[in-house]
Amino acid sequence: MNVAENILEKADALFNKYGIRSISMDEIARELGISKKTIYQYFKDKDDMVYQITRNTIEKDKSEFEAAMKQSGNLVSALVQMSKCLRENFNKINPSLIFDVQKYHPQSWSMWMDYKNDFIFNTILNTIEKGKTEGIFRQEINAEILAKFRIEQVQMSFDEKIFPRNKFDFKEVQLALFDHFVHGVLTPKGLKIYDDLTKPKGNA
Template sequence: MNATNKEVLKLVESARDLFMRLGIRSVSMDDIARELGISKKTLYQTVANKEELIQLVLDHGMEEDVRTLEHNRTESTDAIEELLNNSRYFVRQMRKVSPTTMHDLRKYYPEIFHGKVEAHQHHFLRQVMENLQRGKAEGLYREDIDPEVIANLYVGMTMMVVDRGVFPALERPLSDILLQHSTYHFYGIVNEAGRHRLQEYLKEEELS
């Protein structure tokens, strides 16, 4: 790979924008080269093929998610504020995603999907579990919840949200479904003190 880090980042961000808006299968390497204003030959000096570019895009997205989740964890006052900020982040991210993007990735690039998406899922699972443990320790989440079980249920349902076989693409946006899912999760885990704290935060800024 002869390109500089800055050139690679520009390529990844341009490709990600096209994939998120239009889907993966419908975007060709010609489209990406045209978007960047370069020749396809120059593009192939940076990446060997479309599969490699998809992997770079997913890696970049995961790194961004990890940084955001860690920032929200360290900067939040409590577990509820952390989870609210994480939920807002993912709802807003999903507003940028074409309904066909996840479908294309799962159907036409299954090895990449299972390798990259499942790695992301495992990190997300650990983060959710730690948030549940934090909320219990802070006296804001119900004492009777099992963080491991609830975290697996939450992450499993999140994956179901992006399964367009369960929620057909034309019926409603992914972000709307994810918003409903997050609200359902919040009110299932908070205790009375947590409910009051949650409502105070929501008065300041809605979940969406």
């Protein structure tokens, strides 16, 4: 790992733990045991750091998404793996970090929204459309509406104003919403595959 990567890794950990706005460049330098001047040799300012962290996170998430899709044996499995990736990636993020990016780092927020509304949306959309041709997803559903709904459903579950963490378990909320979603879009054939995938091992 080179110096720039090491700085980004430490900054990412601090931002995720405490939020972006509450962490200064001095604190990042102190945690790394280097001077603030050294940080500025690699990054223009904190906004530049946030942008590069966001870009790296998106590229990592894309790779995980694509790997999960390739490992899926069928389209229902692909949908399950896709939702697992979304759940795990969102669960790593501190809600205050999302708020700070949205409010104080517009370029990074725009990049994140493009990723969500382009890459993730089209991946879900294409899965549903293909599943309809294979008789796994219901023919009458509007794939575009349901793909958008699924993305917002994941994001909604992360909103502490709707599902406060002191009352709801994040994973439980995600699994409940996903189960509700698949029962609304799958045909009996698709539901049979889903039940086989999610049935606890050892059951008949």
